[in-house]
Amino acid sequence: MVQPPAGGDAPHDGLRPARLAVGVISAGRVGTALGFALERAEHVVVGCSGVSTASRQRAQRRLPDTPILPVDEVARRSELLLLAVPDAELGMLVTGLASIEAVRPNTIVAHTSGANGRGILAPLAERGCITLAIHPAMTFTGSDEDIDRLPGCCFGITAADEIGYAIAQSLVLEIGGEPFRVREDARTLYHAALAHCSNHLVTVLLDAADALRAALQGQELLGQELVGDVPGGIAERIIGPLARASLENALQRGQGALTGPVARGDAPALAAHLRALDETNPDLAQAYRTSSWRTAQRAHASSDVFAALTQVGQS
Known part of the structure; x- marks a missing residue:
């Protein structure tokens, strides 16, 4: 059975994860689409970050009940922290979050980068986080079709162990996707x-x-x-x-x-x-x-x- 991170407030049903407090960094095409899908699966998006006008408008449209907050505040509120930033920004974001100790131990931290595995999340893994790579094998345009395409979409996942894979697989299955494993050394x-x-x-x-x-x-x-x-x-x-x-x-x-x-x-x-x-x-x-x-x-x-x-x- 998958164990919830600290702060989980509901029991599991088989591999179904507890209802999680989800944070999304940032409110781009991928992050808001996945946030919407996770809320549809009865998780709660408790905060998202957005800097540009377009990202803020997208967050307000797709996640109307979710406050737009600074990155560190989103991280502190989260039991599942979704890092949906461009590949080039991911390493700096992870290093920054680790340096200010914004992410609590036992938080599930998942990035959506296709090219990266778990290695780039090492600074957060060292702080006791459960680190995952969960990449939707789909193109995102920012339209509502992005959300419609997630059910049936395949997701490439990489985790440290079977517990991590079970968490990633169950999250993907909840939103209607099909999970498959990708070795760390095969991500590129x-x-x-x-x-x-x-x-x-x-x-x-x-x-x-x-x-x-x-x-x-x-x-x-x-x-x-x-x-x-x-x-x-x-x-x-x-x-x-x-x-x-x-x-x-x-x-x-x-x-x-x-x-x-x-x-x-x-x-x-x-x-x-x-x-x-x-x-x-x-x-x-x-x-x-x-x-x-x-x-x-x-x-x-x-x-x-x-x-x-x-x-x-x-x-």
Whole structure:
């Protein structure tokens, strides 16, 4: 059975943690979404920190009953302290909290950084805190969709021992997520994989939309619409169904989802693509060439495909 930190005021039901007093540092996209989800699971967010106007407005909208307090006061009130700050700020925050002894021993301290494990929380672990890394494998935009996406989201967790894992797992399960363990020494590789998927997928889609706009520029669509640069236009409506189908095919069929000129071994079509893209945007052509090379490796493409990529790249 998971033991509550000092100050816990309710018994456990199996691995269900006691109702916890939760502090959130800071009131950004991730912190307020998780705070909302934890309150929905009957925990109480007793304080959050927020400096910018946007973070304060977000806190007031998502956590209307939660006071906005200085960081040290949030820490002192908390039984579960959620550190939801950017990766670059996490180490300094932890060092500062430890130096002023703002966090009580036995407090559960969890950060939401994907790239970091428990090591960065060592100054608080030395003060007797239960330290956890709990990272939602999800992109956050600040919209209400962030909260809707948490149920069913997977969370990468790293803890010191089985008690820590039990606490982290039960918290994730309470908000409807799926927990999975990530070794301390694998956090950077884990984070790189997620960044490659999420960030680069966005770049590929936006590049594709730009190229499509260039192909359609100056034309009217059924006499009603001009091709513009505003997101959500015809370019996005064209690539949306294709991109969604490709994503689902990749997730369900793996390597069998590969289609197109590289997978077919159509070197002339590939060379023509690269010439057209180079005329429009050389940087986009280079990105297409790099992705095509990796696709060719995955597809075990013929030598003439690699030759086309090399020849175009040297022209």
